[in-house]
Amino acid sequence: MDIVNILREKIHDIVYELVEKKKLIQPLNINNIVVERPKKLHQGDYSTNAAMVLGKMLSLNPKDLGDLIKLKLRDEELIDDISLDGPGFLNIKINPKFWHSLIEEIMSNDNCYGEVSFGNGKKVNLEFVSANPTGPLHLGHVRGAVFGDVLSRLLEFVGFEVTREYYVNDGGAQIGILVRTVYYRYLEKLGEATELPEESYPGDYLIPIAEKLIANYGKKLKNLAEVERDKIIRSFSIGHMMEVIKADLRSLNIQMDNFFSEQAMIESNGIEISLNTLKGKGLIYKGTIDPPKGKTYTDWKVREQLLFKSTNFDDDIDRPIKKSDGSWTYFAPDLAYHADKIKRGFDMVIDILGADHSGYVSRLKAVIKAFSEKPVEFEVKLVQLVKLIKNKKVLKMSKRAGDYILIQDLLKEVSSDVIRFVMLSRNNDVPLDFDIDLMLSKSKDNPVFYVNYAHARIVSVLKRAKELKLWPLDELGDLHKKTLPFLENELALIKKLSEWPNVVRQAARYHEPHRIAFYLNEVASSFHSLYQSSSESIPYRFIVEGSQELCIKRLALAYSTQIVIKNGLSLLGIVPLDEMY
């Protein structure tokens, strides 16, 4: 029995009934009505703002409505007591015998506990990582990658159908730099290079590609015409870089469903096709744009360019599609790519981008609006910068400077599980310090450690219980037949566990996977607190010799906690530890 959900439904029913009676004209926003744990213990087990939300909509006194709702709820067996407090909160005290049912609910649902379903099979396109195939991933990419991956898992968990997509920027000018640099490395390996080209990627990571080229082609490439040579190096290098990136993603336990190639789209005239659609809507024209106000340009040139009329869709200026030399701007293929997403019929499109792309958001929104016949939900999640810190010093990561820390090297020091958890230990739009020393510490400073430790403690207790033939439970009869009441600090943990479905719901609805990580910390804290507690100098034990009833009750609680931790970590793509290292 999911107590919170039952309360929600009952309250919703009453609200609908009242709305019916009062003939409410405005649409009812039921999502504003929440059932939550109050901050203070004396305010009951759960509280709801239903009377206040409804009062506002019906222009009625919340207290009168509260009384009405209270009368309707009072007779429920689930509810022990209900009171109307403050500005109109209904504070609900749960009949203590139902806590056993909650524990039963968690144990019988196991992996599915918390599976709230509201996605209704809607199709979601979730684009993330999308790093250029000109170098390995850096920590910023990893943050976006983990964010996207966990959001995918979350959305799937609540019933959406998710396509995880990586946009491969294999068509633009930066690929030219890649090819040039690889060719330089190739010559260098043959002992013929002079100096690094002016525009290049100086990092060592391109050397293996050159070695492979030599292994495959020997010295032959030198003698080929430039066009032909570049073509070979190009596909060779992109292929190799994507393999490196895919390997990094695999090590981080991230699996994409689709790699969308920019180059392939360009070759199949994807850009022209999209532009024709826009032309048909009168959204393409030749014109000039003004320089940004307040910024001084010494070399501003007025240019006539092909422009997309994104100002029709709330963008600040119209955006150029072609450069003056007739080639595409960066935006052109991206426009076509997003048009393609719409064409594929997704109900929801989500982009996860680095915060340095914030200026890009409004034109992408414009593209989506221009192409979608019916409204498509579109959201861009910007992920802020990650600072890598070691020995209290910030390590710079730059493709240009070449001082690059490879994810594979980082993984030798810190496990993927730790990286994943830490990447979600902040809201996505606040910068993150990734402190390696902290990640290695075996203490509360290290957030995953704390959660894992709680899990390991539970596993250890259950193992001991098994040795004593106290576990598993089903050999010992049904829990609900045992009537021993829970202690106050046990109840604190149980109520925390009861929040789980709600945490999932909120995290999925608002696309905020970090909430899972924060919640798991709270569960771990509540568990450690119970584990360490004592009454009258007698330490708390899950296994109490001589009282099977106590054992059953407490072991069931421990096991329920394990289920919630396991489910939470699994959404984060992390495998819980059974014992500490």
Add this chain to the structure above:
RNA sequence: GGCCCCGUAGCUCAGCUGGAUAGAGCAACUGACUUCUAAUCAGUAGGUCGUACGUUCGAAUCGUACCGGGGUCACCA
């Protein structure tokens, strides 16, 4: 200058999308291991939620203006 994000305890951050007396962790101080793992726990202390108006029964949360920090702004992708 325009746009986006941030500003909450000494530090790092939550704050369930408008609710009750604003919460954690770290650092500081006090205390708890003969244990199913003390890598943990309990307690004390710490606040003009950047500032000022406004919206209403009610604002850290919404609006406007300002202050401070970061990002970004036409042939770079």
